[in-house]
Amino acid sequence: xxxxxxxxxxxxxxxxxxxxxxxxxxxxxxxxxxxxxxxxxxxxxxxxxxxxxxxxxxxxxxxxxxxxxxxxxxxxxxxxxxxxxxxxxxxxxxxxxxxxxxxxxxxxxxxxxxxxxxxxxxxxxxxxxxxxxxxxxxxxxxxxxxxxxxxxxxxxxxxxxxxxxxxxxxxxxxxxxxxxxxxxxxxxxxxxxxxxxxxxxx
Numbered sequence: 001x002x003x004x005x006x007x008x009x010x011x012x013x014x015x016x017x018x019x020x021x022x023x024x025x026x027x028x029x030x031x032x033x034x035x036x037x038x039x040x041x042x043x044x045x046x047x048x049x050x051x052x053x054x055x056x057x058x059x060x061x062x063x064x065x066x067x068x069x070x071x072x073x074x075x076x077x078x079x080x081x082x083x084x085x086x087x088x089x090x091x092x093x094x095x096x097x098x099x100x101x102x103x104x105x106x107x108x109x110x111x112x113x114x115x116x117x118x119x120x121x122x123x124x125x126x127x128x129x130x131x132x133x134x135x136x137x138x139x140x141x142x143x144x145x146x147x148x149x150x151x152x153x154x155x156x157x158x159x160x161x162x163x164x165x166x167x168x169x170x171x172x173x174x175x176x177x178x179x180x181x182x183x184x185x186x187x188x189x190x191x192x193x194x195x196x197x198x199x200x201x202x
Contacts, residue, residue: 004029004030004174005173005174005175006085006111006170006174006175006190006192007029007030007033007085009168009170009176009192010030010083010085010109010111010192011030011033011034011037011038013081013109013166013194014034014038014040014081014109015038015080016038016039016040017038017039017040017041018034018038018040018041018079018080018081019040019041019043019078019079019080019081019105020034020040020041020042020043020079020080020081020082020083021042021043021044021045021074021079021081021082021083021101021104021105022042022043022044022045022082022083022085023045023067023071023082023083023084023087023097023101024045024046024047024067024084024085024086024087024090025044025045025046025051025055025060025062025083026046026048026051026054026055027051027054027055027058028044028046028054028055028056028058028059028060028062029058030083030085031043031044031055031060032058032059032060035060042060042061043061043062043063043079044060044061044062044063045062045063045064045065045067046062046063046064046065047064047065047066047067049064052064067087067091067097067100068091068092068093068096068097071097071100071101071104072100074100074104075104076103076104077103077104077105077106078104078105079104079105080105080106080107081105081107081108081109082101082102082104082105082107082108082109083108083109084097084098084101084108084109084110084111085109085110085111086111086112086113086190088110088112088146088153089112089113089146089147089148090146091146094146094156095156095159095160098110098156098157098160098162098195099160102162102195102196102197106196106197107165107194107195107196108162108193108194108195108196109192109193109194109195110153110192110193110195111170111190111191111192111193112148112153112190112191113189113190114149114150114184114185114188114189114190114191115147115148115149116149116150116151116185116186117172117186117187117188117189118186118187119172119189121186149185150169150184150185150188150191151185153191153193157193157195161197161198162195162196162197162198163195163196163197163198164193164194164195165194165195165196166192166193166194167181167184167191167192167193167194168191168192168193169181169183169184169187169188169190169191170188170189170190170191170192171188171189172189173189174189174190177189
């Protein structure tokens with residue numbers, strides 16, 4: 001069972017007993033940990049049949065759903081936290097998915113590979129599409145349909161009036177980057193964000 005390093009960071013942001021929805025939960029490893037260690041009430045969503053069956057085998061409640069089209073089946077504020085980990089780049093309509101997740105819960109946790117990471121830039125300068133731990137697929141069989149940078153993603157948050165409560169740049173190994181956060185657009189392999197909806201002052 002694969003355990004990603006950044007799942008520990010995500011888990012630290014989830015309060016014990018929270019209602020947690022994980023969009024693109026893969027084998028349910030993160031949710032299983034939240035349920036057993038923090039007493040969270042968890043629900044996974046996964047479109048891949050093989051991953052879904054493995055999540056069920058792990059004892060995680062999971063449903064098969066296209067998160068681009070079917071998130072309106074969840075009621076407003078029906079969860080405390082929605083997690084979208086390394087999934088946003090693989091959906092067709094990122095803004096729609098972000099809007100839906102922030103309708104479903106007051107807290108969103110989003111992580112996405114950073115296409116502008118310096119190693120990716122070097123590979124592009126060499127005339128090749130980037131392949132890395134964060135972008136492990138060859139160009140012709142990648143599930144990713146968007147290749148944005150940290151700046152691109154943060155610009156989208158601003159346009160959608162979403163508040164970045166926390167931002168943690170991650171190294172290529174998925175650990176907290178040792179580089180200054182201000183350099184994340186080129187020094188981070190990915191970034192992890194905790195989001196909230198902005199409260200109108202009117």
